[in-house]
Amino acid sequence: GxxxxxxxxxxxxxxxxxxxxxxxxxxxxxxxxxxxxxxxxxxxxxxxxxxxxxxxxxxxxxxxxxxxxxxxxxxxxxxxxxxxxxxxxxxxxxxxxxxxxxxxxxxxxxxxxxxxxxxxxxxxxxxxxxxxxxxxxxxxxxxxxxxxxxxxxxxxxxxxxxxxxxxxxxxxxxxxxxxxxxxxALFRTRAYRMVLSDGLVGEVVERLARAVSGLSVTARGERTELEFELPAAERLYEVIDIIREGGAVIETITQKEPDLEEAFLRVINDTGSEGGAGA
The missing domain is CATH 3.40.50.300 (P-loop containing nucleotide triphosphate hydrolases)
Structure with missing residues (x-):
């Protein structure tokens, strides 16, 4: 339109x-x-x-x-x-x-x-x-x-x-x-990427899945990459505690910067109906 x-x-x-x-x-x-x-x-x-x-x-x-x-x-x-x-x-x-x-x-x-x-x-x-x-x-x-x-x-x-x-x-x-x-800014604090030096046992992955949304776990050799979203930035400390208790070491934590295309898709999907859209 x-x-x-x-x-x-x-x-x-x-x-x-x-x-x-x-x-x-x-x-x-x-x-x-x-x-x-x-x-x-x-x-x-x-x-x-x-x-x-x-x-x-x-x-x-x-x-x-x-x-x-x-x-x-x-x-x-x-x-x-x-x-x-x-x-x-x-x-x-x-x-x-x-x-x-x-x-x-x-x-x-x-x-x-x-x-x-x-x-x-x-x-x-x-x-x-x-x-x-x-x-x-x-x-x-x-x-x-x-x-x-x-x-x-x-x-x-x-x-x-x-x-x-x-x-x-x-x-x-x-x-x-x-x-x-x-x-x-609505989406800036939600998406994170972590690189761990060790793998995670199934129980820890299950705890993480309950604490975050959109959890993705990828094994890359001796390292494990996690991608997830949080409803609020302060919940990141809870995620760190779960990983520490599981015995894994966090090498890096990166906050994924959203672009307008990502924000656009989120807004469109939140409306719940299909159809063309644009800005």
Missing amino acids: KTTTIKCVLGLIRPTAGDIRVCGWDVRTHHHKAIEHASAVLEGARNVYWRMTPRENARFFAGLHGLDHRAHRSHIEELLERFGLTDRGDEPVINLSTGMKQKVAVVCALVKQTDLVFLDEPTLGLDIETSLELRGLLRELARKTRRTIVVSSHDMDVIQDVCERVVILKEGRVVADDRVDSLL
């Missing part, structure tokens, strides 16, 4: 129920006023005209938004430079790489200088290097300009790398709405 939600906000799809306001304006009753404050990249580089150059596309979209491209020439040139398109600014878009085409689409969305910018799957189909480059540009843009950038993606690495706040949708409903760091 991510793209559908964005299209509803932009007034491209009329919702069957509820209200949407952009900067205080009702999208249904004051669409023109609301849309003055928003721009978007939908379906990637298909937004732009491939037989036109990046510079021509930027000027064209400025005109569509009622802007005189001559008066905004410096802003257009600044965007082309920021996204590394100056040297290819007069090359037809059809001749550019996938990553550059995507950058042109983002430039065309930014030329309007709106308060709200939607980027729908901005890194889809990009190679790793180009994806990382675009993420860095988006972070810099969000930091240096006073605007809200909404990124929708199935790739949780992108969301974690770029965004401060995450909203998770499942089957058209919001199942989580929080800061990225706050969402990760």
